[in-house]
Amino acid sequence: MEHPQRNNRIVHWLRNLLCGALIGAGAILPGVSGGVLAVIFDIYRPMMEVLTHPCRAIPKYWKWSIPLGIGWLIGFWGFARGIAAALHISATVTTWLFIGLIAGTVPALFRQAGKEGRSAASWVSFALCALGMFAVLFYVGHVLSFQAQPGFGWYTFCGVLWGMSVVIPGLTTASILMALGLYQPVLTGLSQLDIGVMASCLPGMAAAVAVLARLVSWFFRRYYSAAFHGILGIVLASTLAILPTQYTGAGEAALSALCCVGGFALAYFLDRLDRRIRE
Numbered sequence: 001m002e003h004p005q006r007n008n009r010i011v012h013w014l015r016n017l018l019c020g021a022l023i024g025a026g027a028i029l030p031g032v033s034g035g036v037l038a039v040i041f042d043i044y045r046p047m048m049e050v051l052t053h054p055c056r057a058i059p060k061y062w063k064w065s066i067p068l069g070i071g072w073l074i075g076f077w078g079f080a081r082g083i084a085a086a087l088h089i090s091a092t093v094t095t096w097l098f099i100g101l102i103a104g105t106v107p108a109l110f111r112q113a114g115k116e117g118r119s120a121a122s123w124v125s126f127a128l129c130a131l132g133m134f135a136v137l138f139y140v141g142h143v144l145s146f147q148a149q150p151g152f153g154w155y156t157f158c159g160v161l162w163g164m165s166v167v168i169p170g171l172t173t174a175s176i177l178m179a180l181g182l183y184q185p186v187l188t189g190l191s192q193l194d195i196g197v198m199a200s201c202l203p204g205m206a207a208a209v210a211v212l213a214r215l216v217s218w219f220f221r222r223y224y225s226a227a228f229h230g231i232l233g234i235v236l237a238s239t240l241a242i243l244p245t246q247y248t249g250a251g252e253a254a255l256s257a258l259c260c261v262g263g264f265a266l267a268y269f270l271d272r273l274d275r276r277i278r279e
Contacts, residue, residue, distance in 0.1 A: 019068065051217075090248075104263060137176070155196075
């Protein structure tokens, strides 16, 4: 009788490790939000409880937080190395992999958004957030010509944005950093464990999480449906904003399609795993 329980604990541990890795990767993947992935994997509320009330929440969630934290570090640093290499090989194919992952999470996010019902305010929030996010990303990517010079101040800015993406589901910071010309330099620095880059980014990330965690947690408790439908709009808009339109040839287009399907399949598998564990 103990073996099934032990196996179930192992499955939970591995599931949390994988979710943590994807959330960590979501902090740096273009078009992907670590906060949204936390919502989809149904760990956003416990995570926010740990961040806002650590003394009360850590004794309650410490077993859950260990694999999640290890996974986050693996995902953030490991994907930084992998993405830096993948973007160098083909930014288009890599972006389509991200798009497939996002598309696969949309059904789960839609179910999550409707947990407490859907009202007119929910759909208004969806429309406004979708239009607003698309307009911002389009402006930054296609109109704004400013290019930032990498340095301590701008790397701190990158850390603040990443910290915001942890506690604000739907915030896709990588797209903004790409438009400013900061994404590749900071990603390379993190993948090489550059002390200067890490000393700039990590304090900014921690400060953003500490300042925003309580405010965001309160907002989602009070306006759940409107907030999560807003997230859904942000996810869809940010995905449309990064759709690649240029290809080097038929081979790259075919590989892009294959990676998109693979990303969708991975997200679908994680959703099925989540529902099986909860049964």
